[in-house]
Amino acid sequence: MDHALDALPDDVAALRAELALARSERVAAEEALRIKSASHSTLAAEHAVAQAKAAEDMAIIAHQKLVIEKLQRQIHGQRSERSARLTDQLEMTFEELEATATEAELLAEMAVSKATHVAGFTRSRPHTRLNFPEHLPRERVVVPGPTVCDCCGSDRLRKLSEDVTKTLESIPRRWKVIETVREKFSCRDCEKISQAPSPFHTIPRGWAGPSLIAMILFEKFGQHQPLNRQIERYALEGVPISLSTVADLVGASCLALVPLIRLVEAHTFKGERLHGDDTTVPVLAEGKTITGRIWGYVKDDKPFGGTSPPSAMFYYSRDRGGEHPQAHLIKFKGLFQADAYSGYGEIYKPGRSPGPILEAACWAHARRPFFIMADVEQNARRKAEGKKPSVLSPIAMEMVRRIDALFEIERGINGKSPEERLAVRQTLSKPIIDDLEPWMQDQKAKLPNGHDLRKALNYMLSRWHAFTLFLTDGRVCLSNNAAERASRGIALGRRNWTFCGSDRGGQRAAAMYSLIVTAKMNKIDPQVWLADVLARIAGHPAHRLDELLPWNWHPLTQSKTEAA
Template sequence: METSPDLLPDDVAALRAELIAARAKGAQIEAELAVAKAKASEDIAVIARQKLRIEKLERQLYGPKAERRARLIDQMEFQLEELEMAATEDELAAEMAVAATVNVAGFSRSRPVKKPFPEHLPRERVVAPGPVSCQCCGGDRLRKLGEDITETLEVIPRQWKVIQTVREKFTCRDCEKISQAPAPFHAIPRGWAGPNLLAMILFDKFGQHLPLNRQVERFEREGVPLSLSTVADSIGACCAVLDPILKRIAAHTFAAERLHGDDTTVPVLAAGKTDIARSWVYVRDDRPFGGTAAPSAMFYYSRDRAGEHPQAHLAGY
């Protein structure tokens, strides 16, 4: 409903009062809408969270009937992540809108109880200086009553360093021969990377499924330029170095009296499409049958599901 100009007061003070009241009413409506939006976002996130929980319980109860369900759970977790972020953003927006009013109740999301931080993490104690006088009467006769501790989880950014192994040379004054300490051991030939760096690259590639090109881009952003071919060469060298361990695992796995095997699909990026490859796993676990040998698992990879692959894997079993 529009207000006619003839009905507006001529007094400036009255106009100012009506403008202040209109702004307050607008802020109240805006705050109410923000709170309602935050509540709706929270409800959507709760529904998504419960659906994900039901899906996980059904998978645990009835077993993985298909790999499609596993991919569905991954997708639901991704959607829940987006909804949780949106709900938190709407909650903060509602808090800022409510702060500008006095008649609108705020809204806070229900969150699970925060678990204490692991005990093995080191603690850095930062003591804030206490008052030297009473904040009430100004007296200086103070004694410590106790303390409140607030724990905040922090991380130290990754640091790069170059280790210089210095091998001093000495010459004999009697025979003029040169003596020097042997060269340090390296996990791979040409040893440009230390064992910790190699382990990190291997885990990011095979454990976190992070391609080498993305790792190289991240290294460069951190001020350490490495060529893709150099990093790829280190992966091949590590595979060759770890091959004896792989053979020992295979020998231990296939020496079992009973063997459990299955295959699972693996999406593989191909030219213009995605192929479906196979990951074959053979598990040795005699603990349910009273065995004392350590459990183990052996993985193989193939681009198809042909029967020749398990026949080759189990040829000597």
């Protein structure tokens, strides 16, 4: 330090010169950093704009194909049932692409706002504004005007005019248009014009109220009603809305809910134990459909007396590769209950970062093949229908009896603490397990290779540590039914929506399933919750978003009462 001071010049002029040089170098470095940051923002904005333009082009192409098909049907008539299905397919494809285009446009606007020299991008919409039917009742909500001038504080104000924002809203089975009036006042002293600020919209350029948006989202993702079927019903009720308009609404509102989805995701993977499962979902591809996957992860601590709120997180993938669950569970450590899918193998390896994942197998899944070969009632039905009955296996019947005895013990300890559950299992379940393994080994040795019973027995014996983990950890459940229950709606919905229109549509569906299933698990009406959240999220402080999560949520009216 002393050597550095000794090296400095003694006279003031020289010191000033060195100081000026140091300052100029610092300014140059800061300017270079600013240019680099601006360049990065510019590239990101240009990329976002290009993606938005590409998404708009795809939506326009899909719309033109749909128009052409409908015109051909008008000219030539409906040629076959296949042509009707083709129109439905085109409508669903257009629905997904329109929602994707709107989402991409909003992302481009966000990126452009951070850049300085990138032109913005606005989609050209055929229907930029709805003409609300005149027969719908109107409700005027007048925002109180200012009582004093914002400029000089004078109270001598006179009304000049008013701005009216029209919002289409739905109150269960009753439609109305809400006209939000903001009166303008001018000051008699300084002529300054004052007006209440414009209210927050649920989504940019919003024409629909939060209850209407919630109804559309819940019917699409919760009740599995495609948008084209929804708008048919709306038209019959006297409110015609175009498919593109509603698809815009879905894309924009799903984007608005992303912060909540990220909070649900973080909460889910902080759990001590997760249930995992996946189910197929057809996805429309070029000239065909492919089989995509929806992966579900459920956190539910109630069986072992946990107080953490339950939640579920879903993801979409185009295939069933093992890299998908590995990516989903990259930050998770703890117990994982799932089937024996080989793609999970990597996550169970010792020395994994950030911590180990312990495999807990599903006894309900293992029981199914035995139950099929021991189903006396099903055999009786087949015989009554004149069909050839299946061969009942005494080994399978005995296996089902022993597994059912384990489940009977579990019913008595459901909801108790891990310590209580473990004590009962050591007393009642462990003797059954100790006797079961040698019995299974003995029966397996008697069966020929390739026999279905041998395969079922080997499935369990090869994973015996995972099947018996419940004897050493009271948090483990005997079954993976929690994950299967959460995914049940997707399996039922496939009959309605037939397929996802695109990969982006699958991702959007998985995100909305996460919110809807989580609300149901917390005994909350998903549509009521979504309506309230959508009404508040635009103006809600970002650091208090956790207040809107289903397990923390209180309706807006209740919150106002509590505050008062």
